[in-house]
Amino acid sequence: MTASLRAGSGTRRDPATHETPRGVRLATKRRGRQVRATTARVSAAGRPVRSAMLRVPFVVAIIAVLGGGVGGVLYLNTKIDESGIRTEQARETAADLTLQIESLNRSIAELGATPRLAQEARKLGLVPAGDAAILVIDESGKSTVVGDPRPVRGGGAQTGGGH
């Protein structure tokens, strides 16, 4: 926009009055630059390389720090993810084991419950003794039978048995 405006106004003015001095000025500038650059390069050979070489340890250190940082962050991230996954797996295992424990406890409670034990005892032919006679042994070791020992009702029908 600026360029086109300037070009527009330039045409309206007398082109000669402007064109000549600007061209001269630019040419002079260009020449000057060329001269300066040539002089610098020639007169100070090796210096930029040396100064650049001086900065190398610093740059390397910065790169190392950056690289180390990035690497560290990646490493930690990986570790955190890994431990997260491990936690999740452990939690799942724990939940599974809890269910297993619960189901085993349930079996124990069922098998150890009084009605079940009574049923198993009946299957083995056991009968409750009821109001049975009692054998009392006093301090001197003398034993007396209290009551009248007799077979229990419903007993004696079982097969097998220990003695």
Place this chain on the structure above:
Amino acid sequence: MAGRPAPGPKRDRRGRTTRRAAEQQAARRRAAREATAGAGRSPKPRRSTRSRTNHRRRSLVVLAVVLLMFGAAVVKLVMIQTVDAAAYSAKAAQQRDRTIDLPAMRGSIYDRNGTLLAFTVQGRAIAAWPALFTSDTERHAVADIIGKALAPDVTADDVFTKLTDGKSTYVYLARGLMPAQADAIMTKINDTIKPTGRSPVTTERQDLRQYPEGSVLQSLLGTTGWDGHGTGGIEIKFDSLLSGTDGSRTVDVDAFGNAMPGTERDDKAPVDGGDVHLTIDADLQYTVQQMLTDAVKSTGAKGGMALVRSATGPDVLAMASYYQGKTPAETGNMAVTSPFEPGSVTKVVTFGAALEQKLITPTTHYAVPGTIEMGGHTIHDAWVHSRVGMTATGILAKSSNVGTLMIAQQIGPDAFARELTKYGLGQKTGIQLPADSAGVIPPQSQWSSTTFANLPIGQGLSMTLLQMADMYQGIANGGVRIPPTIVASTTSDGVSTPVTQGKPVRELSTKSADTLLDMLRGTIQGGDIMHDGTAPSAAITGYQVAGKTGTAQQVDPACGCYSETKVNATFAGIVPADNPRFVITVMLDAPGGGAEGGEAAAPLFRDIAAYAMRAFDVPPSKSKAPIYDLYTNLGE
């Protein structure tokens, strides 16, 4: 804009402007202007000039519009970011956040020996959103899988009906499953219908309450509903302790409602419920329940109940109820909920009062006639007799109504009414069970003429089986009644807290209580007619037994009078009588043939007592109980 002033009209030497020259100049100027404008500019200079001014206005307008739009955007931004910020973030959170309940595990219930009576395991329910199915084919497939897996409890038709009747957006298809079972079914379902996106079938955690002892303890423990809360018994009484506090966790969910990993936050761990340790002995409870059931069936009674409690402490060790044709849930825990007329077991109140007033000794002689007139009514004994000579022990052991009323008349109604209140009758026992009944004792102000003829012999008042046991516990414990408890301790967070016990109450002096306990041994006496008590069948080998039978006529609802055929047969006993360990009370509702307490209830007491003595390793009594003289003469 022009570099220098436009040349004016050409003037002649005399300073006059010729018309022609002026015209020529103007034309030239116009031509020149047109020539310069011709390159790259609007060929119409006048328009060109106007368009330059339009540019400026247009940019202003554009600027204004842009600013306005920006302004609007800023205003909206401010609205969203500050004014409505809370509402929008809540809406966003609602779409993204999901709070997962972490259910607390319900506590367990143990008996006095640490046997598990009730505990919870994780269970699953299978539920569905019927609207999420794409077709009836899918619904059929799911119904078939569930029906096949859970037959015969659940049928495929039931499941399909639930999925299609449109009654609810979320329906339970199966409940009470073990997790492994539910997982297997879900795998099958997902393999079959292969849902894209959100599955229409899901599982829900629904814990299962386990009662390994089964129906034996059901009326005492109660049960839990599907919400996991107690619906009766200990389960409802200690619900807040047993339930614990549910926790929660918030996660972000994706579009399908699946939790995104690593987004868990606001973790509130659930606090599992505490445990309840009962004073009940599971083995004794089972045995008592079995014996009661057998006794009810063999006597032809409608039902019955039995209770065992410690004689020297507050512990209740067993309480059983059984009614023919009723489930334990229907009967409930009748030993605390259902008062009944106890009959002669209440005579101990009369004898206790007489002993306290030193009106009688065990051998005090009474000439007991066959009948007695009191309050306009004639009361007679259970057996027909003429005037006989009886000892006080004999009156108690033979359960003579006439003799007891003679003693009651000596005590007087005021003193009797006072004594009656000391036994905890008409008051709640304070046991940790719901619907603990107080029973009914008419206050003296409401006594009618016949009341004093009824109360001393145990009619006209009601008590629960537990209250009856408490009354005898005081007699067994040197006159000090200890309010009963069924809970020994509660545990929460691993800390065990014993329950606070009720304050012991003195119902009799130690001397009166011990004498009364000795006299109660007379009931169990056997032998000749002079020495035969009402319940020799309650005797057990090797142990002294003290007790009292009771036979209360039931109220016949048809006539509102006492029934001649239906009775409550009761027995209250203390074993061993020389060193009390247990108080055992039993009651049979309407045993066949109007059997009395001594015939129907005493044998049940004996069976329970004989088992308890051996199960708890109680040493046998050192000596046999003395034989009391019940009669001094058998009359004319």
